[in-house]
Amino acid sequence: MTRKGHTVTLCPMLHGPLRYITRVLPPLLLSMLITPSYGEDIRQLTVKNEAGRYTVIFEVMLNAPVEKTLPLMVDPANWPRLADIVSASEVIEDIAADKKKVHIIFEGCVLFICKTLKKTEIMRLLPQGEITTLALPEASDFLYASERWHITGVGQDTRVEYQAELVPDFFVPPVIGPYILKLKIQSLLTQTAHNLERLAH
Numbered sequence: 149m150t151r152k153g154h155t156v157t158l159c160p161m162l163h164g165p166l167r168y169i170t171r172v173l174p175p176l177l178l179s180m181l182i183t184p185s186y187g188e189d190i191r192q193l194t195v196k197n198e199a200g201r202y203t204v205i206f207e208v209m210l211n212a213p214v215e216k217t218l219p220l221m222v223d224p225a226n227w228p229r230l231a232d233i234v235s236a237s238e239v240i241e242d243i244a245a246d247k248k249k250v251h252i253i254f255e256g257c258v259l260f261i262c263k264t265l266k267k268t269e270i271m272r273l274l275p276q277g278e279i280t281t282l283a284l285p286e287a288s289d290f291l292y293a294s295e296r297w298h299i300t301g302v303g304q305d306t307r308v309e310y311q312a313e314l315v316p317d318f319f320v321p322p323v324i325g326p327y328i329l330k331l332k333i334q335s336l337l338t339q340t341a342h343n344l345e346r347l348a349h
Contacts, residue, residue, distance in 0.1 A: 188341045195330040200320070201292075204333060206310040208341045212348035214301030217308070218277055220347055221299060224250045230343045231336055235264075246273045250281070256332065263318060265289040276300065291315040306348075308341065 189209040196203045210217060220226045224237040233256045241249035247270065254265040268287035272280045277300050283293035292315040300307050320329055 188345050190338065190341070193334055193337060195333050197326045197330060200315060200326075202312075202314040202316075202330070202333065204310065204312040204314065204337075206308075206337045208308050208337075209302070210306040210308060210341065210345040210348070211304075212306055212345050213304055214277065214299060214306045216348040217306045217344055218299050220344055221279060221297060222273055224248075224252070224271070226347075227252070229347060230340045232339065233336055240268075243270070247271070248273075251287075265318065267293060269293065285317070289316065289318050291317045308344070310337065 188211065191207040191209060192205055193207075194205045220230065224239055227237040228234045233254050234252060235255045236251075236253040238251055239248045240251050243249060250269050250271050252267045252269070254267070256262070256265075266287070266289055267283050269281040269283045274280065277298060279295075279297040279299070281293070281295045283290045285291055292313065295312040296310070298307075298309040300309075314333075316329075320326055
């Protein structure tokens with residue numbers, strides 16, 4: 149099945165979607181709502197959805213020095229180690245010393261729909277630990293995707309602040325789909341923070 153050129157894989161049980169959702173959704177929601185206890189201190193994590201536009205705000209304190217966490221974030225080759233959903237990421241063009249074109253491939257599932265997504269973005273490395281990205285819609289599965297990471301040292305710890313606006317250009321199941329996608333984003337950020345702290349030690 150394809151939509152706007154995107155490959156969508158449906159589980160075999162889709163022939164009875166209502167029965168499948170009813171059986172699988174309660175444990176799925178429970179597993180996503182239970183957040184594992186990690187060493188990082190999450191100060192804020194909100195994801196809002198308004199008409200398909202997702203606004204994300206995230207702040208976490210990591211028990212690791214900034215001189216070790218920042219290099220992990222500014223090199224896209226490290227991103228698959230930070231999040232399981234990122235299957236590949238690479239710099240495809242060095243535009244300037246502080247500006248790169250990056251290609252990322254994501255793999256994941258929302259309910260019974262599994263897909264591989266791509267995003268090509270312009271990444272800028274700004275002073276004082278700030279990273280911004282802006283997706284190129286013509287080469288991405290997002291109509292719009294803007295992200296800002298601000299990574300600063302606080303003593304021997306690292307503060308990570310993240311803000312994003314995301315507009316997917318792929319099918320999200322109605323009613324429950326946006327809610328599950330919000331949980332997916334929250335889980336992704338929590339996992340990224342945990343792995344960033346672990347790899348920085």
